[in-house]
Amino acid sequence: MALALTDLSRDPWLLPEVDALIGANMPEFMSWESPGNWRWHGMYDRYPAHQLCLVDEGGRLVAAANGLPVRWDGTPASLPSGSDEVLVEAVDNGPPDRPDALCMLSVSVDAGHRAAGHAERLLTEARRLAAEQCPRGVVIPVRPTRKPRYPLIPIEEYAAWRRSDGRCFDPWLRTHLDLGARQLGIARRSLVIRQPVARWEGVLGHPLPGPGDYPLPGALVPLSVAEDGHGTYTEPNVWVHHAP
Ligand SMILES: CC(C)(COP(=O)(O)OP(=O)(O)OC[C@H]1O[C@@H](n2cnc3c(N)ncnc32)[C@H](O)[C@@H]1OP(=O)(O)O)[C@@H](O)C(=O)NCCC(=O)NCCS
Secondary structure, X not given: OOOEEEEOOXXXXXXXXXXXXXXXXXXXXXXXXXXXXXOHHHHHHHOHHXXXXXXXXXXXXXXXXXXXXXXXXXXXXXXXXXXXXXXXXXXXXXXXXXXXXXXXXXXXXXXXXXXXXXXXXXXXXXHXXXXXXXXXXXXXXXXXXXXXXXXXXXXXXXXXXXXXXXXXXXXXXXXXXXXXOEEEEEEEEEEEEEEEHHHHHHHHOOOOOOOEEEOOOOOOOOEEEOOOOEEEEEEEEEEEEEOO
């Protein structure tokens, strides 16, 4: 099936579909209040041409990629702490005068259309956009798709896992590396969500009676419950760089 490429500057009516696609592909808590999530729609408003969409012949959304231009000096040490920080800076302070890199914060493919090259096409389009505007290419705080099955393994160890054929263990990180991207480091606090324990209990369907670390379905690391009655999910991501 041939899919057409568009974006929210050309087809703003796709906005609710983009939200619905991301929502269907992520655990519910991933869209709860965080400094970045508060600004997610601000990204659409300020950078509509960087919200890429693939639509089928009937105009229905099949895949989307969301990003924005950032300043970056090219060194791993100067990368932001992750998705939250990128959104705060780019939405509150507006487009940089001279963007260095395009930062893609989300790629989502409809569950019925996976492994068909759509994610790769969106990444290729992001690289093409960057080639026009951002001399240092594309940077991405990647959420490795199989990590929720291994929540106790430290993210740097997980990101270093390789299969017997030498390719990366995680399928989504593998797609990036196969396209020629390089792992730059860990975004240790990419997305931080702190909520009262009762809200987490609602998602889990069972009580969290005391402080400690708890398994959380769909999460990359355990949920940490503190004495103050709040649970904090601190999502780590893996920075990758698609050089120009
Ligand atoms: C991450 C995502 C965009 C990748 O899209 P995709 O179409 O699966 O991407 P790819 O075709 O590159 O697939 C990556 C690998 O997963 C495999 N894969 C994808 N879907 C699969 C499925 N349903 N069953 C088995 N394997 C699958 C592919 O075969 C490929 O493996 P390979 O490198 O050995 O060929 C998609 O899985 C998704 O939307 N996930 C939910 C949202 C998310 O986690 N996004 C990333 C963080 S923002």
